[in-house]
Amino acid sequence: STVLDDPGQDWVTYKPKGNMNVLDKIYPEGIKVPRKLFGTNIIHLPTVKTHVFTTITGAMKNAFGGLLHQNRHWAHADIHNTLVDLLRIQYEIHDNVFAVMDGTFAGDGPGPRAMSFKVKNYILASYDQVAIDSISAKLMGFDPMQIPKLRIAHEAGLGIAKPSEIKVDGDSIEKQNWNFSKNKNTFASRVQKLIYWGPLKPLEKLLLRTPLVNLAFLASNLYHNSFWLRFIGKPRVRKAFETNWGRLLSSYKIVKP
Template sequence: MREAFDALGGIATFIKPGNKVLLKVNALQSAKPEQAATTHPAIVKIVAKLVKEAGGIPLVGDSPGDARAHISKVLEVTGIKKAAEEAGAEILEFQKENLEVIKSPSGSKCVPLINISKVVLNADVIINLPKLKTHGFTLFTGAIKNLYGCVPGFNKALYHFQAARLDQFAQLIVDIYEIVKPTLNIMDGITAMEGDGPGAGDPKHVGALLVSTDAVAMDAVAAALVGYKPKEIPITEEAAKRKLGISDLSKIIIEGESIASLKVNDFKKARKNIFYILHYMPVWLRSILFPVILALVWVKPEIIQEKCTKCGTCIRSCPTHTIHQKHQKVKVDPKKCIMCFCCQELCEYKAIRLKASVIAKLIGVGQ
């Protein structure tokens, strides 16, 4: 970590004594560090220590995917609480703090006003600490997507509903990036998550620790390490289109290891979803075809009853309230499902699998 900071001119370049420095971790759910769903506590600890050494005041915070999850429990299980305490950092719970309503910088019609936790906006310096993972909806989640946690509590589920298409959701996430704009991004890509990320995938060793002032460039490089082209990732593409960073790998200056030396060739990517196909259609065609295609080509969540503990997380987190518990069984009503995959993302017991329609299987969506 010290070497990485030195390559960028040292930590003092970014932090002045007395600065309130927010470490925005990925505390998606109560998962142990070895499950690779959350930022590893070792990263949190060293960054908080370095912030203190530079005279800054380290604060550690997030808002988990399940708004009713107790962040204190999440931080305890993930090891982040202990790491923060050992480094002398204060823990912040975004959903307990006040929020500010900010106008969408891109003029989004789906989510024109975005709620952001005030502690995020009040920090002097934001250090973004994402985890390298696959994502069922956005294919990949890294630095830019990690900032969705700056939206407190239930608003996240609501926005999923309002920005249901992938292009709409990418626009929202990049809006949040434009508002928050971290000073520094440090990605934990040492043990990444492959397959059914961001919550139900498997740990995969990549061995990369990435540090950059440009989250777009960082995501482009991280995605390349696991076999994606930057253009394949809608969030990266949207951010580059808005000139918020560089996504062209040939223009990114890489110090340290090369992409080729760290690239993992057998990394299991996220399953493609129908939103991905729609994303590459012209907007007018997309609007016409959206409902028709969704009726034919779908991938919907299904509860694996033997694994389900009836914890209720998916029921609380579904933006369309389409998951219910009846006769001791948790069930999804597929008619109202908008395929945001929040339920699968947040189920700590890997009790939700994705079931594809026949046409979806035939064209390779949801495989």
């Protein structure tokens, strides 16, 4: 297995063939991507869940943690255009891109780290990264064309976001609307939004592009891993293991090499 953030990974400057919306401006010194991913077949394994910055996460969002280096938080302020740029780069450097999305458990609330789980029993799969995200959005109760990353990618010809234009094999989803929440936040995401799009915007570079950013990482870690996980997350995990999927997972025997 490979962890792309590990020291020793070869990150190279890549000049995209297609026009970039924002990445060339966010990283004027050059867009760096892992050399190891050139000429590969990529299978994304996202889950169906909401997200505090992008309404939903999904296949397109997966590339945010794989194709951008440790300073990827610089791109949060224009996350939707960033994800469209990353999708374009994926289509340029990968031989094939496929996604299988797990909707057996779906995440509702201030994702990706502080959600409630819902048992939904769906598995989605597609070569079209925009289409699979759009169908997951529709299932959760959102209009895909109102989610900027999906609309922009659709208009750029990078995939299909209009559900009426997507051929869905398998169970009908026409009457599915899970009514997931759209605007829930954690304390951490509220502060981040003040920096990215609110009154703290003038301080963005000071707070996020200097050593002060380590304070933000520390605060997020303390909140999510010390407080939220201990008092809210772990009880939800225990409840998840009481479901059929949880009992199935518990029945697996882990064989150590």
